[in-house]
Amino acid sequence: MHERALVDLAKVCGAAKIGLRFARLGEWVCLLRRAMSVVLLCLLIPPCTRAQRTQFKPGWNAYSPQQDIDLGKQVAVDAEKQLPRCNAPKVDAYLTELGWKLVAKLPTEGVKYPFEFHCVNDKAINAFALPGGYVFVNRGGIEAADNEAQLAAVMAHELSHVALRHGTTEATKARAAQGFVGILGAILGDNAGGALLTELGRFSAGGVLLRYSRSSETQADVMGTQVLYDAGYDPRALAQFFEKIEADSKGQNPPEFFSDHPNPEHRVERVDEEIEKMGGLPAKIKKDSAEFETIKREVQALPVVKKETLGGSPIARPIGPPALPSANYAEYQAAAYLMKYPDNWKKYGEKSSISFAPDGGVMEGSDGEAGLAYGVIVSVTKAEGDASDAETLEKATQEMIALLQKGNPKMKIERQPGRVRVNGLAGLSTHLSNESPAGGEEMDWLITVIRPEGLVSFVCVAPQKDYEKYDKTFSSILDSVRFRK
Numbered sequence: 133m134h135e136r137a138l139v140d141l142a143k144v145c146g147a148a149k150i151g152l153r154f155a156r157l158g159e160w161v162c163l164l165r166r167a168m169s170v171v172l173l174c175l176l177i178p179p180c181t182r183a184q185r186t187q188f189k190p191g192w193n194a195y196s197p198q199q200d201i202d203l204g205k206q207v208a209v210d211a212e213k214q215l216p217r218c219n220a221p222k223v224d225a226y227l228t229e230l231g232w233k234l235v236a237k238l239p240t241e242g243v244k245y246p247f248e249f250h251c252v253n254d255k256a257i258n259a260f261a262l263p264g265g266y267v268f269v270n271r272g273g274i275e276a277a278d279n280e281a282q283l284a285a286v287m288a289h290e291l292s293h294v295a296l297r298h299g300t301t302e303a304t305k306a307r308a309a310q311g312f313v314g315i316l317g318a319i320l321g322d323n324a325g326g327a328l329l330t331e332l333g334r335f336s337a338g339g340v341l342l343r344y345s346r347s348s349e350t351q352a353d354v355m356g357t358q359v360l361y362d363a364g365y366d367p368r369a370l371a372q373f374f375e376k377i378e379a380d381s382k383g384q385n386p387p388e389f390f391s392d393h394p395n396p397e398h399r400v401e402r403v404d405e406e407i408e409k410m411g412g413l414p415a416k417i418k419k420d421s422a423e424f425e426t427i428k429r430e431v432q433a434l435p436v437v438k439k440e441t442l443g444g445s446p447i448a449r450p451i452g453p454p455a456l457p458s459a460n461y462a463e464y465q466a467a468a469y470l471m472k473y474p475d476n477w478k479k480y481g482e483k484s485s486i487s488f489a490p491d492g493g494v495m496e497g498s499d500g501e502a503g504l505a506y507g508v509i510v511s512v513t514k515a516e517g518d519a520s521d522a523e524t525l526e527k528a529t530q531e532m533i534a535l536l537q538k539g540n541p542k543m544k545i546e547r548q549p550g551r552v553r554v555n556g557l558a559g560l561s562t563h564l565s566n567e568s569p570a571g572g573e574e575m576d577w578l579i580t581v582i583r584p585e586g587l588v589s590f591v592c593v594a595p596q597k598d599y600e601k602y603d604k605t606f607s608s609i610l611d612s613v614r615f616r617k
Contacts, residue, residue, distance in 0.1 A: 184409045186354050188239075188296060195263075195300040197243040203300065204264025207341060208248070211268065218251035218271060218434055226427045227251060227269055227287075230280070234288050235265075237362035238295050239355075245294060249287075253434060257377055260342055261290035263299040271431045276377060280424035281369035281417075285360055289370065292355035298348045299341040350402060357406045366417040367410075371403040454490040454506050457605040461612070464488075468512055468585040472612035474605060477507065485511045488609075495569035503569040506602065508609060509591040512583075519582045522558065528587040529560050529580045536578075536591070542567045543576070554581050555613050568595045575599045579610060588615075 195203070218224070227249040235247055245265035254270040261267045267290055269283075277283040293299065344352075353370060361367040407413065461472040464479060466486070473479075473488040480487045489507030513532065517524035529549055537543045547563035559581040568574035577592040590613075592606040 184411075185358055186406060186409065188351060188355065190297060191301040192304060193297055193301050194304040195297075197241075197245075197297070200294075200297060200300050201245060201264035203341075204262040204266050205246075207262050208264075208266035211262070211266075212250070215268065216253040218253045218431070220251060220430060220434060223251045223274075223427055223431060224249065226423060227267075230284060231267060231287055231291070234284060234291055234359050234363055237359045238291055240295050247291075247294075251431070253436070255436060259286050259290050261294050263294065263297065263341060265291075265294050267291065267294075271434060274428055274431045277373065277424075277428070278376065279369070279420035281360070281365045281419045282373040282376075283424065284363070284365050285356060285370035285373050288356035288359040288363075289352045292352040292359065293344065293348070296348070296351055296355065298344055298352070302343055302345070302348070303341060350399070353399060353403055354406050357403050358410070361407070361410055361414065364414075364416070364418050366419050367407050367413070368403070369419070371400040374399055454492040456601060457490070461608075466510075466512075468583055468588060468616055469510075470612075470614045470616070471510070471609060473508065473609055484513070485509070504593050505568055505570040505574065506594050506598070508593070508606065509589075511589050512585055513587050513589070515582060515587040519584050525558065525560060525580065525582040525587075528582060529562065529578075529589075532580060532587060532589050533562065533564070533578070536564070536576075540566050546575075549580075552579065554579060554610060555615050557581050557583075557615065565596075570595045572596065577606060581615070583615060 231247060231249040235245075247265035247267065249267045249269065251274070252268050252270045255272045255275075256270055257272040257276045259267070259269040259273045267287065269287065273286055274283060277286070356370055357367045360369060455476060457474040458476040460475045462475040462477075463470065463472050464486070474490070477488045477490050477493075480489065487504060487507060487509045489504055493504065493506035495503065495505045513528075513535075515524060515528040515531075517527065526549070533545065543564055543566040545562065546565050549560040549562045552559045552561040559579055562578040562580070564576040564578060566574050566576055573596045574593060575596050579590040579592075581588045590610060592602070592609070594602040594606075
């Protein structure tokens with residue numbers, strides 16, 4: 133408002149008090165002009181660094197945040213049964229304290245996730261976070277970090293997956309891609325809903341909830357950089373950690389971290405770009421702490437625990453070769469069949485795929501994966517066609533062989549399928565060979581029978597050098613099979 137207008141206003145009102153306050157109003161006008169100048173100046177200068185940082189748009193997700201929490205808790209319970217724990221309260225307490233420091237800078241959109249942090253006694257460089265905020269950090273990740281900022285970077289990356297809800301976003305995509313049919317249904321013949329819930333509720337390092345896309349990895353990198361920046365850590369630590377483990381693994385198998393987290397292109401450049409968007413490096417940044425160095429020494433002193441899994445079940449690996457099969461048998465009852473197996477063997481898996489093996493029957497192969505070296509695998513898979521038609525059995529058997537070879541690239545057919553009978557029903561017997569986790573070659577005896585439930589297959593496995601010791605046991609197991617009517 134102009135001063136002349138204020139004078140006219142005073143005259144019109146005829147109020148002495150307004151006239152007396154004219155001088156003060158003049159001061160207010162000056163203040164108003166200054167304020168307007170500041171506003172104009174703010175409009176002309178670049179936005180603040182927080183406004184410049186990358187903004188994230190959540191992907192399509194059929195799950196609610198509460199379902200993230202419920203599902204994550206269910207899978208975390210399964211994971212704790214399978215993964216070797218560090219059993220080091222000080223380490224878990226340190227990870228928890230560091231984790232919550234990062235969580236405080238995490239944009240969780242008002243959702244109260246029950247974050248938990250656990251140390252896994254695994255030398256592989258890796259970490260993962262389940263929906264709902266259940267975070268597991270391998271001791272190998274702690275040992276590989278040069279300082280606290282690098283460890284915080286790994287954890288910030290995983291926490292970003294939680295905040296961005298990538299696990300259930302990927303599960304939503306998988307459901308859509310399968311036409312809302314269970315992910316395992318096409319292979320194992322499970323019903324639509326049950327198979328999906330079973331897959332999501334069971335921990336698996338390569339499971340749907342941890343199978344991120346490259347775009348998801350980039351988002352977690354960028355948000356992780358923001359979290360580090362806001363928490364006062366050197367935001368370059370994320371890129372530095374990736375560079376370090378890549379350099380250390382040259383000429384060797386890539387670290388487990390990259391098998392679980394696909395390495396997007398220009399990863400380091402994208403982190404540096406985000407730092408520039410936020411205004412460059414802050415004046416004060418934290419890189420290390422005495423607490424980290426103490427915890428790292430404690431982790432390095434922990435005993436190494438090796439644990440393998442088969443069909444999602446934990447397996448303790450004893451010292452020495454497996455004991456020979458017992459002459460006494462235990463009985464197993466499935467929906468489609470009954471069978472017996474040596475009572476000194478253990479059962480692994482459930483429903484459509486069951487394995488029976490002695491202690492030490494599962495070994496780590498040359499690819500670093502756990503594989504069955506001694507034992508029997510029984511599965512029921514879907515089969516198209518009339519169960520009473522011989523062509524249906526032949527076609528389903530060839531499909532099973534192709535499926536086995538897909539998972540075992542070095543598997544070869546040694547003897548083409550021949551006719552046999554199992555519990556009075558027509559079946560096929562096929563002899564295969566493969567690379568054994570125990571070293572050398574193994575023999576795989578495949579027996580297939582078609583049933584209304586699908587193709588029932590039995591794969592008897594043992595190294596060639598030991599096969600004669602197991603041949604009689606395998607025959608006894610197959611003789612004990614009884615199909616339900």
